[in-house]
Amino acid sequence: MEPHKIVRNKELNIWEALIPVFALVIMLAYNVFVFGDDAISGSNQFILLMGAAVAAAVGHFNKVSFDTMMDNVGTNLKSxxxxxxxxxxxxxxxxxxxxxxxxxxxxxxxxxxxxxxxxxxxxxxx
Known part of the structure; x- marks a missing residue:
């Protein structure tokens, strides 16, 4: 059994942290533009999943492990x-x-x- 190594992740600057937010807003605006009144009928959930994928990609780009991301998601959901x-x-x-x-x-x-x-x-x- 190998010992756990401590990984120090660099802190994101404000622009890297806002990439998922901007992507989500742009995708939701596009969704409303394309589907109009029908945008609320189900396509928003897919857009939210795509926003989560963008956030995961930013985390992966900054060398944050998948387990760390899932632990933080679980902590946030509990709160x-x-x-x-x-x-x-x-x-x-x-x-x-x-x-x-x-x-x-x-x-x-x-x-x-x-x-x-x-x-x-x-x-x-x-």
Whole structure:
């Protein structure tokens, strides 16, 4: 069994670190330009995977091992998993309220209580 050797990776400058971000923004803009309203139907997931591939390529170019990248991805996913679960629960609660008619009822009775001409300014104040 060979001992683990410590590898010191050089720090990225700001432009190298922004390459995956710029690539992702450009690919998403192209996706919306090509698919228009249908861009949300599934092609965005592929673009996100391509952005991850660009980030992995930048890491490989800077001699970061694949195991290090996967360990950091796992650490980041562990740190945001509770926030993702909260967002999923809030989304499911809002969907249940919308389907059951609670949100339309709140809008209906809110418009009955407040004059529709001042509804938006009142909503901003509240």
């Amino acid at each position: 945001v998993s509770s926030a993702i679960i909260i967002l999923l629960l809030v989304g499911s609660l809002a969907a249940a309220w919308l389907v059951s008619g609670i949100i339309p009822a709140m809008i209906y009775f809110g418009i009955k209580l407040i004059n529709p001409t001042i509804f938006l300014p009142t909503a901003v104040i509240i």
